[in-house]
Amino acid sequence: MVEVGIHIFMAVYGLSVFMETPQHLRKGRRRYIIISFLITTLRALTGSLDMAWHFQQLFTATSTIEYYQLMMKNWRVWYRILSDVSMNVVVLIGEALLVYRCWIICVGYRWVAILPACTCVAAFVSLATLWRDTDQAASSTPAATASQLLTVSTNIIVTSLIIFHLIRARRNLAKILPLTETARLYTGVVAILIESAFPLCVLGIIAAAFEQSQDTAPATLGFTVSFYLFTGLFYSFCRKNLNSKPYYPAHPNSSVIGRDPLPQKGKEYPSIDKSPNSRAALSLVDALRTVTYKEGGRYTVIVIWSWQQAKKTDIIRLTYA
Numbered sequence: 001m002v003e004v005g006i007h008i009f010m011a012v013y014g015l016s017v018f019m020e021t022p023q024h025l026r027k028g029r030r031r032y033i034i035i036s037f038l039i040t041t042l043r044a045l046t047g048s049l050d051m052a053w054h055f056q057q058l059f060t061a062t063s064t065i066e067y068y069q070l071m072m073k074n075w076r077v078w079y080r081i082l083s084d085v086s087m088n089v090v091v092l093i094g095e096a097l098l099v100y101r102c103w104i105i106c107v108g109y110r111w112v113a114i115l116p117a118c119t120c121v122a123a124f125v126s127l128a129t130l131w132r133d134t135d136q137a138a139s140s141t142p143a144a145t146a147s148q149l150l151t152v153s154t155n156i157i158v159t160s161l162i163i164f165h166l167i168r169a170r171r172n173l174a175k176i177l178p179l180t181e182t183a184r185l186y187t188g189v190v191a192i193l194i195e196s197a198f199p200l201c202v203l204g205i206i207a208a209a210f211e212q213s214q215d216t217a218p219a220t221l222g223f224t225v226s227f228y229l230f231t232g233l234f235y236s237f238c239r240k241n242l243n244s245k246p247y248y249p250a251h252p253n254s255s256v257i258g259r260d261p262l263p264q265k266g267k268e269y270p271s272i273d274k275s276p277n278s279r280a281a282l283s284l285v286d287a288l289r290t291v292t293y294k295e296g297g298r299y300t301v302i303v304i305w306s307w308q309q310a311k312k313t314d315i316i317r318l319t320y321a
Helices: 002-020 030-060 064-073 078-105 110-131 142-176 180-212 221-244
Strands: 254-258 285-295 298-307 312-320
Touching: 002 030, 030 064, 030 078, 078 110, 078 142, 078 221, 110 142, 142 180, 180 221
Parallel strands: none
Antiparallel strands: 254 312, 285 298, 298 312
8 A cells, every 4th residue: 555655646746736837738638647647546445446356355364374264265256356456557557658658769660669669569569468267376377477578578678678768869969069068868767777777677587487487486474475476566667667758748749858948939039040030039048059960861950959948958859851
């Protein structure tokens, strides 16, 4: 339930920030607010059903042996199955958002998202473990192990593709403009991506190893505690990893690299040709630089400007076929 509280706090905090954001900056973000509350609801449902299931065993059992027998007997009750379904739906939503993030960022070669999309769909086979026999409830299954490893693979593939894209874009900009601010921005984004994916990958591999060795390893107290500890942490990071996604606009022909505020609608902003008349149209702009280069059969225009009052630098990338 501590994890549920964290989800509730993050969902409510995200909603409060969204409500304080100007109307013209909310475009494309409403869907993430809805998804965050959906994930919070499903996680609360999973936690509540699990607590009810464990409480029933603890309230009825008079010994540890009887508790184990009741657990095996009630393994296939409806609220236990509903809890597993809810948990797997949350994991599927997280994996789908990862693939969507990869599809949005990799402009020009979105076909690379096919492989993580396949591993994302294949990981959902963990639902097959819901229909195993009651006598095998505590035994390992290849489907559960494969699901965990495929989830780890999806995170590794998506994170690697995004990091490769960001590093290549940073190098392209470094060749033509000495952008120290942009270099720090790219480094920060890469660090966030690695920090969010690394714990999940390590815990996923360990949890898969414990899952596969249930039938062969000795049933000691240490093994049992370690199994539930690493499995619980793995699925917790699967859900918490959803909150580490950077924001990118939903426009298919453009993307924004930098920090808010974005240019406001209705104002006359300088054009990319840097003409004197257009540059004088906005007094807030301290410096404007543009760079055009060709990448993957597409022409990309980089527009860099600094805001005097906000003391921020915005970098807008427009890609044309």
